[in-house]
Amino acid sequence: MTTTPTLLLDGVTPGATLPELAHPVTATTVVLGALAARDWRPMHHDKDFAVNRNGTRDIFLNTPNLAAWFERYVTDWTGPHGRLQRMTFRMLGSIFPGDTMVFRGTVTDTGVDETGCGWAALEVTVSVDGDTKTACTAKVALPRAADDNPWARRGDRWRP
Amino acid sequence: MSAIGIDDIEGLLGVEQYEEEGEFPVERGYIWTTCSSVENGNPLFWDDAVADELTGGPVAPPTMVSVWFRPHHWAPGRTTAALPLQVHFDLKEGLGLPEAVMSDNSIVFHEPVRPGDRLTTRQILRSVSEEKTTRLGTGRFWVIDVEYRNQQRELVAVESYTGFGYRRAAARAEAGR
Numbered sequence: 200m201t202t203t204p205t206l207l208l209d210g211v212t213p214g215a216t217l218p219e220l221a222h223p224v225t226a227t228t229v230v231l232g233a234l235a236a237r238d239w240r241p242m243h244h245d246k247d248f249a250v251n252r253n254g255t256r257d258i259f260l261n262t263p264n265l266a267a268w269f270e271r272y273v274t275d276w277t278g279p280h281g282r283l284q285r286m287t288f289r290m291l292g293s294i295f296p297g298d299t300m301v302f303r304g305t306v307t308d309t310g311v312d313e314t315g316c317g318w319a320a321l322e323v324t325v326s327v328d329g330d331t332k333t334a335c336t337a338k339v340a341l342p343r344a345a346d347d348n349p350w351a352r353r354g355d356r357w358r359p
Numbered sequence: 360m361s362a363i364g365i366d367d368i369e370g371l372l373g374v375e376q377y378e379e380e381g382e383f384p385v386e387r388g389y390i391w392t393t394c395s396s397v398e399n400g401n402p403l404f405w406d407d408a409v410a411d412e413l414t415g416g417p418v419a420p421p422t423m424v425s426v427w428f429r430p431h432h433w434a435p436g437r438t439t440a441a442l443p444l445q446v447h448f449d450l451k452e453g454l455g456l457p458e459a460v461m462s463d464n465s466i467v468f469h470e471p472v473r474p475g476d477r478l479t480t481r482q483i484l485r486s487v488s489e490e491k492t493t494r495l496g497t498g499r500f501w502v503i504d505v506e507y508r509n510q511q512r513e514l515v516a517v518e519s520y521t522g523f524g525y526r527r528a529a530a531r532a533e534a535g536r
Contacts, residue, residue: 202413231395232397236429239432262464270399271397279401280413287466359467359468
């Protein structure tokens with residue numbers, strides 16, 4: 200079996216946008232995400248604690264699970280050949296049950312590093328009602344040809 | 360854990376502290392639960408044939424790296440819960456800064472993490488700023504790296520946290536409590 204790359208570096212230009220992803224957040228989204236990330240802190244499952252101790256309006260998504268959401272958003276676009284190199288997050292606000300969170304992304308730069316690895320730099324945000332809740336910059340390695348595979352890079356050939 | 364003062368900081372910069380092994384090996388149940396929680400259908404995590412072809416066998420989503428270090432909620436014989444990012448709490452205590460927030464968090468991904476891996480972490484203080492006043496209060500910014508390695512001592516990821524430890528301005532402290 201040969202898996203064909205979904206996206207090649209050649210097909211990506213700065214300024215291009217990623218398809219938008221909207222997801223309705225429920226209490227289950229928050230609790231499932233917190234437990235998947237082994238985050239047992241009560242503000243991610245106990246509304247009474249979140250409201251009365253944290254002063255928030257409800258339980259809210261935890262940061263490690265948001266990182267998993269960003270990863271999913273980026274690799275939905277790249278396909279399985281896309282290999283994350285780095286991500287930076289800036290937390291601006293919380294996401295609660297009842298919110299519809301919307302992921303948007305833009306390609307800010309592309310290039311080939313000194314080892315021959317192709318990459319794209321992205322700005323990705325998750326927002327609710329137009330307010331950005333977390334901003335993320337990401338760099339993801341992309342294949343340069345159908346027979347190129349960033350995951351095959353190891354040691355000195357991988358410089359994220 | 361030891362209390363540190365401002366005079367001790369220079370000696371801690373770049374020093375590897377708190378080497379720790381995760382409480383359990385990397386396992387696929389959490390990988391699938393995490394993918395399920397964010398509806399991540401990447402075949403690398405669901406289709407072994409694709410994982411064999413592209414990654415030489417199953418791998419974990421790279422952003423899961425910190426998941427493998429969150430301690431069990433309870434474990435036999437343990438009386439206090441371990442604190443992740445102990446250097447952050449050392450700085451708060453040592454510098455007398457009771458409040459703290461994390462602002463930026465970055466992760467650089469190196470070798471893939473695979474089911475069965477036993478990962479270790481080390482915390483490294485990279486910088487501490489002069490005293491600064493922000494809208495939260497007066498305190499210091501610091502940057503802490505967390506290095507993750509596998510059982511072959513290969514680097515799998517480096518996380519960098521920027522924290523701001525501070526004392527609230529007096530009026531705000533009264534209003535806030």
